[in-house]
Amino acid sequence: MRPYPDELLRSLRHSLREVVIPAIEEPWPRYVAKAMEKLLEHLELRALHEERLLAEDITELDEVLGSLAESFADPSLASSAALSAWRALPLPGSATGALGHRGESGAGVAQAQGLQALNEGNEARRAHLVAAIEAMDTAERDDALETALAECRARVRTYLRRELDRDVLLTRPTFMSFGPPVARTEGAGA
Amino acid sequence: MSANVNASVSGRGGTGATQLDADGLQAYLRHVLPELEGLSVERVWRNVGGMSRETWFADVSWGDGGERVEGRYTIRLDHPKGSVVPVPLWWEYRVLEALYGSEVPVARPVAFEVNSSWLGRAPFYVRETVPGTASPSELYAPGREEFRREIGAQFAGLLARVHTFDWQASGLTDFMPVPTNATECATLELRRWRDHYRARAVDPQPVMAELFSYLEQNAPAEVSRVSLVWGDVGVGNFIFDGGRIVALTDWEQSHLGDPMKDWASALWRSVDALLPAEELFEIYTEASGIPVNSDAIRYYLAFYDVECVCTSHPVVGEFLGGRTADATFARLALGIPFYCQDHALRTLGW
Numbered sequence: 001m002r003p004y005p006d007e008l009l010r011s012l013r014h015s016l017r018e019v020v021i022p023a024i025e026e027p028w029p030r031y032v033a034k035a036m037e038k039l040l041e042h043l044e045l046r047a048l049h050e051e052r053l054l055a056e057d058i059t060e061l062d063e064v065l066g067s068l069a070e071s072f073a074d075p076s077l078a079s080s081a082a083l084s085a086w087r088a089l090p091l092p093g094s095a096t097g098a099l100g101h102r103g104e105s106g107a108g109v110a111q112a113q114g115l116q117a118l119n120e121g122n123e124a125r126r127a128h129l130v131a132a133i134e135a136m137d138t139a140e141r142d143d144a145l146e147t148a149l150a151e152c153r154a155r156v157r158t159y160l161r162r163e164l165d166r167d168v169l170l171t172r173p174t175f176m177s178f179g180p181p182v183a184r185t186e187g188a189g190a
Numbered sequence: 191m192s193a194n195v196n197a198s199v200s201g202r203g204g205t206g207a208t209q210l211d212a213d214g215l216q217a218y219l220r221h222v223l224p225e226l227e228g229l230s231v232e233r234v235w236r237n238v239g240g241m242s243r244e245t246w247f248a249d250v251s252w253g254d255g256g257e258r259v260e261g262r263y264t265i266r267l268d269h270p271k272g273s274v275v276p277v278p279l280w281w282e283y284r285v286l287e288a289l290y291g292s293e294v295p296v297a298r299p300v301a302f303e304v305n306s307s308w309l310g311r312a313p314f315y316v317r318e319t320v321p322g323t324a325s326p327s328e329l330y331a332p333g334r335e336e337f338r339r340e341i342g343a344q345f346a347g348l349l350a351r352v353h354t355f356d357w358q359a360s361g362l363t364d365f366m367p368v369p370t371n372a373t374e375c376a377t378l379e380l381r382r383w384r385d386h387y388r389a390r391a392v393d394p395q396p397v398m399a400e401l402f403s404y405l406e407q408n409a410p411a412e413v414s415r416v417s418l419v420w421g422d423v424g425v426g427n428f429i430f431d432g433g434r435i436v437a438l439t440d441w442e443q444s445h446l447g448d449p450m451k452d453w454a455s456a457l458w459r460s461v462d463a464l465l466p467a468e469e470l471f472e473i474y475t476e477a478s479g480i481p482v483n484s485d486a487i488r489y490y491l492a493f494y495d496v497e498c499v500c501t502s503h504p505v506v507g508e509f510l511g512g513r514t515a516d517a518t519f520a521r522l523a524l525g526i527p528f529y530c531q532d533h534a535l536r537t538l539g540w
Contacts, residue, residue, distance in 0.1 A: 031238045035521040042524060127394035137403050153400075157540045160397050164535060167528050174525035179460035180330045 082138035092124030267314035276386035322431030342465030350478035376409035390504030424459025454490030495534035502526035
């Protein structure tokens with residue numbers, strides 16, 4: 001149905017910014033209205049990009065989780081009960097089945113699944129990665145495996161940077177900054 | 191005139207009432223300030239910004255020798271669903287009590303109240319409002335370069351006073367954990383924040399898991415001294431008036447620890463836009479005798495990011511089941527966590 005959701009959201013934001021906010025004199029209601037404007041801009045970006053970005057994230061999570069599982073199986077890390085316990089955890093499934101969308105494009109995954117299923121699949125994988133990070137913490141502390149796990153840590157951090165780049169693409173309009181005006185270049189300012 | 195006629199009522203929504211009963215406030219202020227004859231609350235309004243707790247102002251007047259005298263008080267209380275910081279409201283009140291009258295300028299604490307019959311909500315506390323402004327836009331107004339430099343220099347000197355404050359003689363150790371070694375200056379606080387975060391996190395955040403891991407394993411092994419740490423430092427959290435800083439505010443994240451943590455917070459909040467960092471550090475070290483450790487500041491920059499996520503991300507939980515529908519909370523839950531996670535990763539070069 002037209003107008004599309006992102007077009008409607010843009011229209012709402014425009015009216016709020018150009019008509020409603022300038023007419024509000026009370027500081028707190030004005031602050032609330034400005035927060036609403038930022039949220040509408042965020043929603044507009046979500047309407048345009050969220051499915052694709054979620055699918056990309058799921059693909060990359062599957063890659064990093066798979067690579068960690070392979071690394072943790074290496075004999076050099078086999079002494080760690082924490083890493084073994086993580087490997088024994090059930091892999092998070094997706095709406096379409098077991099772990100692994102390697103080879104599929106993000107857009108393809110998005111078309112195959114609804115947004116809710118994508119979010120659920122993504123959160124399950126993120127939870128699995130959190131468990132892996134905590135297992136590495138334990139292995140480093142209890143089994144002195146810090147050096148042996150350095151490469152795994154690096155892989156996780158590379159993924160985290162990419163994950164956050166995706167999150168930031170959607171959330172930047174809501175950012176709050178406390179710097180001088182010249183630094184407030186991207187939706188900053190409370 | 192009835193006190194609540196002029197009261198601003200804000201934020202009605204799914205959270206329940208976020209308003210202040212001006213009649214009840216007038217009765218309470220008359221109770222705790224009996225020396226102010228015929229005290230009348232003329233106006234009550236909510237502060238914009240500062241999301242950790244609700245801050246309200248009350249303009250009052252009272253009789254003094256036939257004249258009406260005007261004044262202003264500040265009221266702090268938790269959000270209806272609680273605070274977003276892992277310390278009770280009395281924490282910041284007791285810090286104000288400890289600091290008031292010392293070389294560290296703070297507002298005079300008036301009364302802490304646990305009885306909800308006055309305002310329909312409790313606890314809350316009242317402090318005098320220090321005349322002036324904390325507005326960054328006033329500081330950053332064009333053409334005020336010299337003014338900013340002067341404020342920056344004063345800020346560095348005041349931070350030196352905070353960090354040399356005699357916390358052992360002040361009663362702060364009655365409720366603040368005391369680090370027993372350098373590493374604990376970071377880890378005591380880190381574990382408190384981590385527990386707070388884990389108890390309230392709504393969805394899994396691998397970035398936070400990795401940052402907690404890094405901060406636990408890389409806590410600075412040396413500190414020059416254990417100091418009172420202000421906690422949430424920088425532009426917006428001090429009041430200035432007529433070219434002079436007259437009060438330091440926002441003590442809810444204060445604790446005992448490494449003074450470099452405050453420099454990280456201050457730089458995070460762009461205090462070096464007032465005066466270059468090197469000049470700030472020179473004034474500070476000259477006044478305090480405390481050397482500046484840039485490695486520790488880098489560590490605490492990421493720490494401060496994590497702390498900010500811990501106070502803002504759990505707000506997401508308030509949207510579950512419709513407990514809140516507040517747009518300002520929604521913006522907070524998105525705008526702070528992702529900004530801070532991004533900043534932390536960049537700080538650490540990830």
